[in-house]
Amino acid sequence: MTSKIDDDVPLKPLNELILKFKKRLRILTFLTLFSLPAATVSIVLFLIFVLLTGFSGLNVTIFLFLLLSAIASFSGNILIPSLLSGIIDQMETSVQSIAFTITKPEGKNPQERILNQLAKTDHYIRNLIKKKPKAPVLNAKVAGKKGLEYDFDVYIHNDTNIIMKIIECAGTSIFARRFDQIDLVTEQQVKNLKDAVQDILKRIGQRIPTRVLIISTAGFEDSVFEYINSKEGIFQTRFPAFECRMELIKENTDGSFDVLSF
Numbered sequence: 001m002t003s004k005i006d007d008d009v010p011l012k013p014l015n016e017l018i019l020k021f022k023k024r025l026r027i028l029t030f031l032t033l034f035s036l037p038a039a040t041v042s043i044v045l046f047l048i049f050v051l052l053t054g055f056s057g058l059n060v061t062i063f064l065f066l067l068l069s070a071i072a073s074f075s076g077n078i079l080i081p082s083l084l085s086g087i088i089d090q091m092e093t094s095v096q097s098i099a100f101t102i103t104k105p106e107g108k109n110p111q112e113r114i115l116n117q118l119a120k121t122d123h124y125i126r127n128l129i130k131k132k133p134k135a136p137v138l139n140a141k142v143a144g145k146k147g148l149e150y151d152f153d154v155y156i157h158n159d160t161n162i163i164m165k166i167i168e169c170a171g172t173s174i175f176a177r178r179f180d181q182i183d184l185v186t187e188q189q190v191k192n193l194k195d196a197v198q199d200i201l202k203r204i205g206q207r208i209p210t211r212v213l214i215i216s217t218a219g220f221e222d223s224v225f226e227y228i229n230s231k232e233g234i235f236q237t238r239f240p241a242f243e244c245r246m247e248l249i250k251e252n253t254d255g256s257f258d259v260l261s262f
Contacts, residue, residue: 105255111138111153113255114176114215118154122211128158128172144199153178153215157204173206176213178251185216187223190246194233208235212246220248220260228261 107113115136119126128135140155154176175197179185197209212235214220227233228246235244248261 105257110178110180110215110251110255113257114154114178114213117257118156118174118176118213124172125156125174128156132158142200143203144196145202146199148196148199150196150200152176154213173201173204173209174211174213175200175209176215178215178217180217182218184218185214185220185224187221187227190214190220190224190227190233194235194246197235207237208242208244210244212244213249214246215249215251215257217251219250224248225261 105113106116115138119129135158136154136156138154140152141149142152142155143149152175154174156172156174158172177193179189193212193214197212201207201209225248228248233246237243245261247259250258250260252258
């Protein structure tokens with residue numbers, strides 16, 4: 001992925017700032033790989049010391065020193081980078097959502113407009129399409145692990161390296177589903193969509209998607225907003241910083257979009 005933001009990307013200064021944060025965070029994460037063994041040794045020594053001496057014969061000073069060392073090592077090497085990553089990802093998603101709303105859509109049909117909006121407002125998708133023009137599929141039928149096929153207006157998938165697969169973020173997977181109906185989109189429809197995405201993720205070996213966009217020409221029931229922010233409605237891994245919340249988007253009669261969830 002290139003680190004350059006094109007001039008016509010909406011909210012370019014904010015995008016560039018976030019990209020700098022992510023670059024520095026990647027360096028921090030890389031450095032923690034070298035200090036993880038020290039953290040592991042500290043925790044192991046603490047557990048061995050407790051098992052051998054027992055709490056009754058344990059010197060309070062040594063106990064507190066080893067305990068605090070273990071906690072500090074764990075926090076510094078795992079929790080802090082994870083929390084920072086989660087915060088920066090949330091910032092980036094918010095900027096992308098705002099840009100999605102304020103940018104004029106282009107395209108002959110809704111599917112093209114959705115893809116063009118994604119390319120304009122998400123620099124990673126923009127660069128991915130440049131490198132792999134066939135990565136996005138419009139009006140896609142995507143197979144899941146159960147053998148069923150699911151309809152998506154836009155589907156983008158790209159594999160990644162083995163390190164990201166270990167932490168259950170195996171590549172890019174973006175799903176966009178458009179509901180062209182008179183009635184509001186119901187909570188059950190959104191639940192069914194989440195089940196479909198999870199079935200596909202199981203087949204491609206990825207625990208959470210990169211983004212899931214739900215576009216409606218009519219709008220959404222109030223319960224949908226509660227659901228997408230609930231524990232049941234959020235895609236999560238075993239690592240607390242990595243999660244994906246579904247995005248709700250209203251398509252207006254003139255073809256423009258309003259992002260209803262940030």
